[in-house]
Amino acid sequence: MARYRGPKSKIARKFGEPIFGPDKVLEKKNYPPGFHGLASRRRKKSEYGLQLKEKQKAKYTYGVLEKQFARLFSKASASKGITGEVLLQLLEARLDNVVFRLGLARSRAAARQLVSHKHITVNGEIVNIPSYQLRAGDVVGVREKSKSLEIIADSMTSHRYNKYAWLEWDDAAMSGKFLNRPEREEIPENIKEQLIVELYSK
Incomplete structure (x- = not known):
């Protein structure tokens, strides 16, 4: 199955967090990659942009591809409980x-x-x-x-x-x-799952 095999530091810099573990590059360059990295950090993101970024962060953190992620979201939506929390529980399981x-x-x-x-x-x-x-x-x-x-x-x-x-x-x-399955407060990942729910609800 296809997996992301590109530079992990670039992805970590994109989200501003060491989502793949401790990263010396991120410590030195804590801003998005690219020529306009610092400028893009100052630019205000749209609501959709924030929601999409959060979904991408969750996908990269857990190493899940788009179709897999969509299937997990559908399963979480059909389950009892808060959809966003159930989604993270499924990823943790x-x-x-x-x-x-x-x-x-x-x-x-x-x-x-x-x-x-x-x-x-x-x-x-x-x-x-x-x-x-x-x-x-x-x-x-x-x-x-x-x-x-x-x-x-x-x-x-x-x-x-x-x-x-x-x-x-x-x-x-x-x-x-x-x-x-862990409770939401027990999961250490810094993911705003509600933004993901809002993205899929459109």
């Missing part, structure tokens, strides 16, 4: 995101690769679909043959698992349990 949250990969892109290459299991069974939606009680682990992988060991050393209320980590088993 993706297998690649949970692998990243558990500290098994340094980034969501690296987590996607681990899942695609069959290094990750769900309830003991290999799952190689990054967009797989986890349910409450699902256990995400590392395949036995993959536990000695350097990329996983490095990530667990440098990108230690941050405790999230909706995840439970078992160090000995190298696995984590997805307890439930």
Whole structure:
């Protein structure tokens, strides 16, 4: 499946946030890329422009393509609860995101690769679909043959698992349990989901 493989610092500068993780370029140049970068920051954006920017930010943050994002929004709209919050919960429940949250990969892109290459299991069974939606009680682990992988060991050393209320980590088993979908206040991403809802409501 197609993925964005261009310069990540440019995208981070566009949104003014380290959406792909710590970025030295963003620290030095905290303004949009391009010749008119500083000028464009001063220019007032239209309501549509702000809504579109927020959707793009969410897509790049979670590594989701346009069609996938639209499908998730439709699912969120048809679900009970506040559409914007449900959308973020669905994004957080993706297998690649949970692998990243558990500290098994340094980034969501690296987590996607681990899942695609069959290094990750769900309830003991290999799952190689990054967009797989986890349910409450699902256990995400590392395949036995993959536990000695350097990329996983490095990530667990440098990108230690941050405790999230909706995840439970078992160090000995190298696995984590997805307890439930997180509440909005528990999701650390700086995304104004209401703007996304307004965009799709037009």
